């Protein structure tokens with residue numbers, strides 16, 4: 001089937017490989033697969049892998065793949081003898097659906113070179129100083145400001161599927177073929193590991209030697225569940241990529257440790273085929289740089305479930321010194337998270353003159369408390385923080401308090417950059433422009449005792 005398709009001699013320099021199959025069953029998500037110590041790890045004793053699928057070689061320039069074909073490809077395309085340093089930003093070895101490859105290359109400017117952080121590299125990789133944690137981490141080597149790009153990194157390996165990601169059809173169908181040989185759910189999971197391992201091994205084999213070394217030096221928290229050493233490392237170190245359809249294993253970003261209240265947020269960028277880390281609060285020198293491996297707004301028990309496959313059984317993510325899963329600690333954290341999602345704080349300045357001695361921002365207290373709680377939970381990288389900072393910036397402009405207006409604009413800066421993918425407008429930091437803003441003018445009327453109908457709801 002399709003043998004020889006586009007494998008012309010002039011394409012010899014840059015070759016992709018594709019694997020195809022035709023069934024389409026539904027398989028469990030990777031998150032539902034085993035972790036920890038699985039006594040019956042490995043495929044069943046008399047299991048015979050059914051390698052019925054076909055491999056074909058294609059020119060690396062090929063984009064027009066038939067349906068249900070998965071392709072091994074380097075992005076950007078590279079010559080057989082290229083070293084990572086020959087290509088700006090390096091390349092990623094990929095195992096992805098052929099149709100996705102076509103989509104990627106239709107992205108304007110794809111694949112542009114990843115961005116260099118302003119001021120150069122701002123971190124080093126070193127051993128953690130905490131007792132009992134024999135691991136590496138990323139540490140700031142200078143002050144990193146909220147909103148700064150920490151790193152924009154093209155991964156070493158990008159594969160469809162992975163932690164929290166369903167397997168693509170072409171791979172799932174291959175694995176389903178094997179299912180006739182199993183009788184228990186655990187056996188099915190073991191066969192999926194085996195098939196997945198067989199398929200990603202080809203991508204691994206295509207990697208440059210220096211990338212292979214870096215990849216194998218990464219942690220593996222899946223040594224006893226039947227995942228092989230490549231699948232185990234993808235499950236341990238993979239970051240969500242391809243807009244949620246795949247996992248990316250990076251040389252540096254995959255070494256960033258977890259926090260439920262992380263100081264950076266990561267995002268996938270198709271046009272550069274890279275993962276970006278943006279600081280969501282100021283990171284002082286020598287502070288560990290962290291990301292969240294789970295939904296940081298989820299209750300503690302749900303976070304614990306997501307983190308278990310990473311062998312994270314307790315994390316101390318706030319200044320309280322208590323584990324995030326400590327019952328007393330998680331009770332407070334869970335209640336706060338539920339409130340952040342449900343209670344939207346709308347503020348209205350009082351119509352009547354408050355009794356003497358009342359602070360002029362007494363009516364702002366609920367939003368100030370919300371803001372403090374978000375910071376105590378380390379949730380600066382959330383839309384709730386963005387909305388509350390924005391709300392408070394507006395309120396203090398209305399109250400004509402320049403110092404606090406600038407303070408909340410500064411707090412908004414980092415998370416704004418992450419979500420809006422651009423800098424917060426400089427007018428929010430310009431005293432003259434703030435004084436000329438409609439909100440400030442409205443504050444004048446309020447100050448003079450005129451009734452002002454204004455409500456400060458967090459922006460949608």
Ligand SMILES: [Zn+2]
Nearest residue numbers: 260315317324
């Ligand atoms: Zn935690």
